[in-house]
Amino acid sequence: MRKIQMVDLKSQYQRLKTEIDANIQEVLDHTSFIKGPAVHAFEKELADYLGVKHVIGCANGTDALQIAMMALDLPPGSEVITPSFSYAALVEVIYLLKLKPVYIEVEPDTFLMDPEKLEALITENTSCIAPVHLYGQCANMEAINAIAKRHKIRVIEDTAQAIGATYTMKNGDIHSAGTMSDIGTTSFFPSKNLGCFGDGGAVMTNNDELARIMRMVANHGQSKKYVHQIIGLNSRLDSIQAAVLRVKLKNLKDFENARNRVAYHYDKNLEGLPLQVPNRVSNSTHVFHQYTISLSHIEDRNRLKEFLAGQDIPSMIYYPIALHKQEAYSQNSTLNTTDDLCDRVLSLPISTEMDETQLEFITNTIKNYFNK
Numbered sequence: 412m413r414k415i416q417m418v419d420l421k422s423q424y425q426r427l428k429t430e431i432d433a434n435i436q437e438v439l440d441h442t443s444f445i446k447g448p449a450v451h452a453f454e455k456e457l458a459d460y461l462g463v464k465h466v467i468g469c470a471n472g473t474d475a476l477q478i479a480m481m482a483l484d485l486p487p488g489s490e491v492i493t494p495s496f497s498y499a500a501l502v503e504v505i506y507l508l509k510l511k512p513v514y515i516e517v518e519p520d521t522f523l524m525d526p527e528k529l530e531a532l533i534t535e536n537t538s539c540i541a542p543v544h545l546y547g548q549c550a551n552m553e554a555i556n557a558i559a560k561r562h563k564i565r566v567i568e569d570t571a572q573a574i575g576a577t578y579t580m581k582n583g584d585i586h587s588a589g590t591m592s593d594i595g596t597t598s599f600f601p602s603k604n605l606g607c608f609g610d611g612g613a614v615m616t617n618n619d620e621l622a623r624i625m626r627m628v629a630n631h632g633q634s635k636k637y638v639h640q641i642i643g644l645n646s647r648l649d650s651i652q653a654a655v656l657r658v659k660l661k662n663l664k665d666f667e668n669a670r671n672r673v674a675y676h677y678d679k680n681l682e683g684l685p686l687q688v689p690n691r692v693s694n695s696t697h698v699f700h701q702y703t704i705s706l707s708h709i710e711d712r713n714r715l716k717e718f719l720a721g722q723d724i725p726s727m728i729y730y731p732i733a734l735h736k737q738e739a740y741s742q743n744s745t746l747n748t749t750d751d752l753c754d755r756v757l758s759l760p761i762s763t764e765m766d767e768t769q770l771e772f773i774t775n776t777i778k779n780y781f782n783k
């Protein structure tokens with residue numbers, strides 16, 4: 412049996428090697444490493460894939476969030492409502508831009524921003540709501556957008572973990588994750604569903620003016636070479652990463668299907684055990700960036716994690732400490748669901764290259780653990 416890893420990037424590269432190597436070679440031959448044709452082609456291809464007007468590449472998913480917030484010109488000191496049960500990037504940018512995070516609870520069964528808690532957190536100082544499409548499915552954007560519209564508040568969707576997921580509105584309209592609000596942001600970190608071979612990210616929008624500003628922000632605030640109209644960043648997606656991403660994008664639907672096959676294997680084989688398998692949101696597809704189970708108590712979770720490690724099966728806790736409990740970002744928030752989930756969640760290996768033997772081994776090991 413091949414060694415089980417949380418994400419098997421090597422096997423995926425080997426499978427796509429001929430095409431990826433050829434695309435990289437083309438960039439080397441062209442030597443247009445920054446803002447080259449591969450970047451423009453990729454931006455257009457991703458925009459078409461997602462059904463959004465503008466995609467602008469940048470250096471990573473954290474910068475994407477910063478570019479988005481800078482473009483929206485959120486007033487310093489204003490409040491951004493965002494989940495505490497998430498990765499640190501969003502709140503890091505909030506602090507860097509001298510904004511204030513207001514942490515919101517997630518729904519206990521989906522791990523996504525709980526829109527029912529939103530209205531109570533809105534003040535006259537709220538400038539933005541920033542949901543995260545955690546683990547691979549969309550937050551309840553219809554409800555979030557309705558509240559944001561009522562209060563004239565901006566919305567940024569962090570879709571670093573859910574690129575390619577789609578969400579169906581009540582009227583039947585289908586939208587891609589990251590395209591339902593003012594701005595969507597994503598990361599192409601290697602382990603992401605659409606990952607490059609280094610750092611990369613993008614912002615996306617249907618708003619022409621925001622797209623124009625974000626292009627400037629990501630490139631030193633320049634409207635044209637050596638004309639600096641606004642304060643910006645040096646945050647560009649490079650051509651070699653774009654060359655890799657063009658190949659991966661062509662395979663993104665297959666990646667999603669492969670991840671779903673893994674997820675269904677887990678669902679079927681873990682049924683009846685004393686753990687909770689991931690709940691699927693009815694109006695979002697799931698691209699299973701993570702397959703995250705929850706146990707009853709922290710001791711149960713930690714014991715299972717240790718047992719799996721003893722059998723050479725890796726697992727991860729996303730996230731062991733909520734953002735409101737982190738020294739750097741702490742706020743005096745009471746978030747019982749979030750704290751509880753940090754104690755109980757466990758993400759199992761999931762990748763596009765997992766085979767039946769590996770999956771059987773993982774689920775049999777978990778079954779043996781509970782039946783011993």
Ligand SMILES: Cc1ncc(COP(=O)(O)O)c(C=O)c1O
Nearest residue numbers: 471472473498500569571598600
């Ligand atoms: C939800 C979320 N947002 C933002 C980021 C930041 O992306 P990057 O590592 O490319 O800066 C990540 C990366 O893990 C993420 O998971």
